[in-house]
Amino acid sequence: MGIRETRLENDFNEVSQLIANSGGTIALISSQGKPAYEYVIEYRCKGIERLQGNDPVFRTNHRVKITLSNDYPKNSPSAEFLTPIFHPNVYTNQRVCLGSYWTMAENLSELVIRIGKIIQYSKDVLNLNSPANRDAKDWANRNPNRYPVDNKTFKSAKKPQAQIVWNDL
Template sequence: MTVTYVWDLCRLNHRLCGGAFVGTERKIHFTSNILELIFKMALPGSSNVENLSPQVLRQVAKEVADLCSNPPEGVKLLPSEEDITDIQASIEGPSGTPYAGGIFRVKLVLGKDFPRAPPKGYFLTKVFHPNVASNGEICVNTLKRDWKADMGIKHLLLTIKCLLIYPNPESALNEEAGRLLLEQYDDYFMRAKMMTDIHAKSARGAKESREVDENCPSTSGANTSGPVAKKHAGDKKVLDKKKRDKKRALKRL
């Protein structure tokens, strides 16, 4: 059973600032697993936590809590229980794109200079996209020259989602995808959709999506069991055969 707490941010600030209270009366509702996560992240031992100032950690904690309580449409956060600076989320492929129906795991790594320097962004789910390298690295101006210290995690995740709708072939990390997007869009669409069907609609992807739902409850209006999930369950045998055929086709590409 999930228990809901009302937690005063003064207490969290006390924990993160070494005993010095910071005056604020704002309160946020947390589910029990989020409250536990915030306590864990305040302790030393995480890979990058000790490199960040208490003020930065406090801001990250607030953003994580807000994102879990009020996730943007199509984006669900999956906080790391080991390292609060390792931000992972699932992004639903936008309709009308070759990524529609897919669930894409992404990762933001907050470096020791964050927020003065932008985090690094990666797709953990394989994707055929002009602005995503073979190792998953994401190239988008928001993570490069357009970065500003007051940009939050929510803004970054929404920017990555928008990148699935509006790829930028001019800053391509995947040159083949960029060329196809400009010169042979139908081929680009087919290739990207094939990769989505194979990697972003797998049983593993569905499991990851459920884990995200459990850790970060959606708002009451969010659809957590939509037609894509039902169709995936109903057509499992057909989908498995298609996946095998497409994997063989990809090996020849």
């Protein structure tokens, strides 16, 4: 097994673990390949589908297709929404702008979490300096008090805790 295949296998295992610990906030709808190189992930959190006037129209289920190219992990994955979303970092053709700072150290489960934060307009990933959608950027600039629109972490609150027991010897 080559380096890419090992990475793809590790990514699949980590994403599966993330989903298992997400408390139902994310789900794997499908994957392609053995090892998997394409995923359809469903996020169950609030995001903005479109505007009605200046008011957001929300949706709570979002599907994203993530594709890992033949050059992955050297080159970044591509991500595309399969459901409508209105966001400064998502192009009007629904492709996610992942920026130019991809490193091989970022794994797929971290990207899955980052996309979930994008959906929710989380301020730690929102980039208004280089928007993919100017209308969404303008709305965000006019309405900074209206986001984030949700605060899901995509990690289960039931994470097992390490237990330390001190025994007298």
